[in-house]
Amino acid sequence: MAKFMRSPTHPIDDPINPKPSTLPYGVIQTQPLCIIFANDMVITLENELIMNSYKTIDGRGAKVEIAYGPCITVQGVSHVIIHGISLHDCKTGKPGLVRSSPTHVGQRLGSKGDAISVFASSHIWIDHCFLARCWDGLIDVIHASTAVTISNNYFTQHDEVMLLGQDDGYTADKAMRVTIAFNQFGTGLIERMPRVRFGYAHVANNRYDEWQMYAIGGSSNPTIFSEGNYFTASNNPYTKQVSKREASGGWENWKWRSSKDKFENEAYFVQSGWGSCAPPYSPSQSFTVAKGSMVPALTSDAGPLTCAVNGAC
DSSP states (O other): OEEEOOOTTSOOOOSSSOOTTSHHHHTTOSSOEEEEESSOEEEOOSSOEEOOSSEEEEOTTSOEEEESSOOEEEESOEEEEEESOEEESOOOOOSEEEEEETTEEEEEOOOOSOSEEEESOEEEEEESOEEEOOSSOSEEEESSOEEEEEESOEEESEEEOEEESSOTTOGGGGGOEEEEESOEEOTTEEEOSSEEESSEEEEESOEEEOOSSOSEEEESSOEEEEESOEEEOOSOTTOOBSEEEOOSSOGGGSOEEEESOEEETTOBOOOBOOSOOOOOOOTTTOOOOOOGGGHHHHTTTOSSOOOOTTSOO
16 A cells, blocks of 8 residues: 655656656556555646556545646556545646556557546446546546446536447447446536447436436447436426437337436436346346435435544545
8 A cells, every 4th residue: 555645736747757655656556556645635747647457546534636637547457446536627638658557658649638538448446536627528438448337426517427438430339337326416517427339337326416418328229227316307498308319210229228216307218128228237246226216315425525534434
């Protein structure tokens, strides 16, 4: 376990040669590592933070923000946890060299301005984070990434919130499996909570507060199971529908199901398809999904937890 100590006003390290005892240094190491923080800090990166496998960023016990520069890239790795931090006002990265391991420095084209980009990766858990106001998406899960869980986060003040699937021509995303659970999609959000292509998304026990276009959308025949969510539509009569399909025809056969959802202020979900839509969990992965009316209580602690040393969070 590494303890990372940095003054909030200290300039961030060179992305090619990060200094020991800094976040950019810790996330590229080859050994499993849990990164914790000694004090509150705002980290403004010079270029994207590229993570190696078997890494945990754990912000509990401090107020940790990554903001005002490029943010996190999870590419071609596995077993990564990002917990308890705030990511906001993320900007595009610049072309240049960035170190991704102790032995590799690669030429990067520049990140697109996502808070967290998950690319060709598996077994990723994004939990109890705050995400807002980034240049592109808040979370992108693309390029055949799978076994991704996005839980207990607070999203606000953003347009295109969450993208699952590379594009409508990238059929390898049929293997994608993503669980989105216990999050609060707060006010000021417009669309993509999430937007899915090809793969499977289990959207369970989330709270949705007055989306401005739609909440859950997709194209290219994804399977979406909306289970036990709490949807409150805005007063705009044209945005009551939770779901949106980007298709000229054939969407009637897509498996999009709603079960145990709670709909407020005339919100509604258009279902389609037939056959089982049950999530493909193993016995150890499965969890009980509460009815939608319980969601305000279940999501009341969404976002970073308030923790004290030697005390429970």
